[in-house]
Amino acid sequence: MTDLLQAGRLERAHKATAEAGLDALLLTPGADLRYLTGYDAHPLERLTCLVVTASGSAALVVPELEKAAAEASPAGELDLPIVAWPEGGDAYAVVRDLLRDACGGAPGQVGIANRMWAEQALAFAAALPGTEQALAGPVLRELRVRKSPAEVEALRRAAHAIDAVHDRVGEWLRAGRTEAEVGRDIAEAILDHGHAEAAFVIVGSGPNGASPHHALSDRVIGPGEPVVVDIGGPMPDGYCSDSTRVYCLGDPPPEFAAYYAVLLDAQEQACAAVRPGVTAGEVDAACREPIAAAGYGEYFIHRTGHGIGLDGHEEPYVIGGSGEILESGMAFSIEPGIYLPGRHGARIEDIVVCTESGVDRLNRSPRELVIL
Numbered sequence: 001m002t003d004l005l006q007a008g009r010l011e012r013a014h015k016a017t018a019e020a021g022l023d024a025l026l027l028t029p030g031a032d033l034r035y036l037t038g039y040d041a042h043p044l045e046r047l048t049c050l051v052v053t054a055s056g057s058a059a060l061v062v063p064e065l066e067k068a069a070a071e072a073s074p075a076g077e078l079d080l081p082i083v084a085w086p087e088g089g090d091a092y093a094v095v096r097d098l099l100r101d102a103c104g105g106a107p108g109q110v111g112i113a114n115r116m117w118a119e120q121a122l123a124f125a126a127a128l129p130g131t132e133q134a135l136a137g138p139v140l141r142e143l144r145v146r147k148s149p150a151e152v153e154a155l156r157r158a159a160h161a162i163d164a165v166h167d168r169v170g171e172w173l174r175a176g177r178t179e180a181e182v183g184r185d186i187a188e189a190i191l192d193h194g195h196a197e198a199a200f201v202i203v204g205s206g207p208n209g210a211s212p213h214h215a216l217s218d219r220v221i222g223p224g225e226p227v228v229v230d231i232g233g234p235m236p237d238g239y240c241s242d243s244t245r246v247y248c249l250g251d252p253p254p255e256f257a258a259y260y261a262v263l264l265d266a267q268e269q270a271c272a273a274v275r276p277g278v279t280a281g282e283v284d285a286a287c288r289e290p291i292a293a294a295g296y297g298e299y300f301i302h303r304t305g306h307g308i309g310l311d312g313h314e315e316p317y318v319i320g321g322s323g324e325i326l327e328s329g330m331a332f333s334i335e336p337g338i339y340l341p342g343r344h345g346a347r348i349e350d351i352v353v354c355t356e357s358g359v360d361r362l363n364r365s366p367r368e369l370v371i372l
């Protein structure tokens with residue numbers, strides 16, 4: 001049992017399932033399954049499913065050919081039966097029978113993983129006629145949303161790894177290269193600096209910087225252009241990084257420099273607003289108000305941030321009007337942006353953790369515009 005995979009998570013999940021009025025949770029591969037067992041199962045058409053019942057039993061149902069991998073994972077060290085179903089067998093019937101045994105009959109309502117494939121959700125509906133389905137997300141959310149000290153350290157390691165990549169972007173980002181060429185170098189460095197995967201690489205040059213989720217293109221980056229670089233991915237332990245910095249190939253256009261200063265100030269103010277008891281909506285407002293006051297409100301077209309952990313985007317969401325009260329241990333991004341369509345854009349993104357005394361900013365690379 002590692003610090004990251006603390007004992008007692010399955011016990012808490014049984015209790016939370018019962019409190020939610022559900023008979024069981026059915027969790028296919030994803031962050032919920034990994035959070036509870038440490039097993040980084042790959043989503044496949046063959047069913048892998050962690051069954052967690054309100055009555056206190058659990059089983060990991062896996063295809064026969066995945067059994068050795070499941071047993072070799074941290075799940076193999078838990079007091080958790082690993083039930084293999086044979087190739088060509090009916091995996092859904094295996095889960096149904098486990099549920100009937102645990103519930104003393106057909107379950108009334110089960111919580112299915114939010115990101116379960118539709119074909120699996122429908123197969124469960126067919127295998128369990130009369131059993132209502134609800135989302136498991138709200139149950140797992142209560143367990144996952146406040147990070148343990150070990151989880152915060154895992155997020156910090158991820159943040160420092162992505163900082164190290166940002167610190168090197170000047171090695172690859174030059175006028176005359178395409179976004180895709182620069183992106184390939186960055187992706188390699190994301191792996192070199194310890195990530196398990198370069199989950200996303202955004203290199204938005206010039207007008208592409210005004211599209212927040214632009215990825216890469218064959219556009220040749222020009223001199224004097226601002227470039228938005230938003231990168232991240234999971235580390236081998238599953239905890240994710242996500243950080244955005246803005247670079248400029250030479251002196252920035254004057255209007256760009258003006259709104260970048262506004263953005264930097266807004267990001268700072270939002271981070272400073274984070275503390276227990278404040279709502280996510282108040283943090284969003286702390287970010288949005290200085291941008292609106294400077295006349296750029298209509299160009300800040302997304303929420304201020306998203307939670308992060310084993311998923312790159314998870315609760316809590318830092319969005320206008322949210323009454324979600326921040327608590328110590330919650331980890332999320334603060335990432336305001338200003339996007340001038342057809343011209344250029346900017347975003348500054350850090351991962352922060354709400355602490356007893358305020359805020360812990362995990363990223364350390366400079367937030368000022370980097371002139372290359």
Ligand code: ZN
Pocket residue numbers: 230231232242243244349
């Ligand atoms: Zn990002």
Ligand code: ZN
Pocket residue numbers: 242306333335349
């Ligand atoms: Zn983000």
